[in-house]
Amino acid sequence: MNQIAFFWGSISIYWSSIFFALAIIGSVFASLQIRAIQNKTPNAVLLTALISIPLSLLFSRLVYWYCSFEQYRGILDALTSFGEGGHSLVGAAIGLFLATVIVWRLNMVSSLMQLWDCVLPGSMIGIAIGRLSGFFSADDKGKIMFDNPSLQRLPFAVEIVNEATGTSDWRLATFLFESVAALIVFFVCHYIIRSFHQTNLGKEKVICSLPDGSVAMICLSFFGSLQVVLESTRYDSLFLRTNGFISLMQMVCLALVLTSIIFFSYHSIKINGGVDRKHIFTWLLCVILIGQSAYVEYYVQRHANEYFICYTVMSIAMISVSLLIIQLCCSCSTRSEK
Known part of the structure; x- marks a missing residue:
């Protein structure tokens, strides 16, 4: 698979860069749409995007370098050689978190939590x-x-060719499942935002x-629950550096x-x-459910041939945790008639 989309003079434009750019645009537009539902101005979202882009890029490379330092000659190499190695979603999240805090401290929003509800x-x-860049890399x-x-075949597997030997393996298309999972989380959140923002019950507005x-x-809970399982499948x-389990x-x-x-729990x-x-x-x-998932994670690493039943059990357990969190969330809702 060719990781380079095209050349612009002497510059190589990678597919990953194109998908990351599209990911940023998609995130901003989705956040602006949610901000409109909140009846708030878009300024805070736009400023968050501008600040988070360089911060997320920086921290995504720093975290990747920390976990895969053997791939680089040093930290400076990791921060400048973007054609080599990868990016860490954890690092990108750190950059986004810092950006929202900065925007909040600049008094662009009255509530940091409300900004999080949007971005x-x-x-x-x-x-x-961004996950779809996996179509063009290993x-x-x-x-x-x-x-x-x-x-x-898709959506189950994709072919990975070993460049050294020329042999190929068909491996689970984890990136595609991760992409679909993130999309599901967005629609769940969007539904909740619209449902709890304003409803009409009979003649009374509630x-x-x-x-x-x-x-x-x-x-975060839905994404975390789904990603715990999907991350376990990745090679x-x-x-x-201190933990390999x-x-x-x-x-x-x-x-x-x-x-x-x-x-x-606190608000309920x-x-x-x-x-x-x-x-x-x-x-x-x-x-109990989280403990069960932890045990299954331990078990599947030692019995890889039983992955189907293990990941099925793990998925059911973590999705159940998410549904329990939804139940806690509903117990925090209040209604005021107008």
Whole structure:
């Protein structure tokens, strides 16, 4: 597969660069659309985009260099040789987070959480587009290989050719599943935003509201739950230098899921006047399901031939956690008649 789209004079234009540019444009437009639903001006979103682009590029390369330092002569090489190596989504997220904080500190928005409600779902469109660059590189493919000719096609698998030997393998098209997952997360968040922004019940207009940051937390919890499973399938995951068992992305995604549980639990307890049996039951179920996923992750790394049942169980468990978080979210909603 040719990673270079075309040449502009002496400059090589890579497919990954084209998809990253389209991802940025898609993220901005999606965020602006959500901002319009919030009845807010677009200035904060546009400034966030301008600030986040260089920051995300910088940190995505820094994190990638930290996890794959052996590919470079040094940190300066990682920050200047963009034709080599890759980018870390974790680093890009750090850049976006810092950009939103800067915009908030500049008093462009009254609520940082409200800005997150806008830009985080929008970023899912960017991820969905950016993942498609996997069509033109060997990155973001699965450890699972397909020998059955009927499965050696999209959307199941893509062909990876070893440039040294000329042999090819059909590997799981992880990047495509990740793209679809991000798109699903965006539409879930978009539905929630529209549903809770304003509804009409009979002749009475009822405003259904959630605490600022709720949509962002739903976005992070769904993305984290799905990505934990998909990341497990990848053969090129990034790991911390001190850890070779759980990938960096899996650790971050688990942290996002736990943060969402804490966020909604806090607001639910505050709104409903204390802890009740539903809270305890939800927490216990989340602990059991996350623990089950952790065990399956440990198991599948030692029994790769049982990947289908393992990833099925893991997917059901993590999606169930997301649905439990949705239930916590609904317990935080308030209505005021107008």
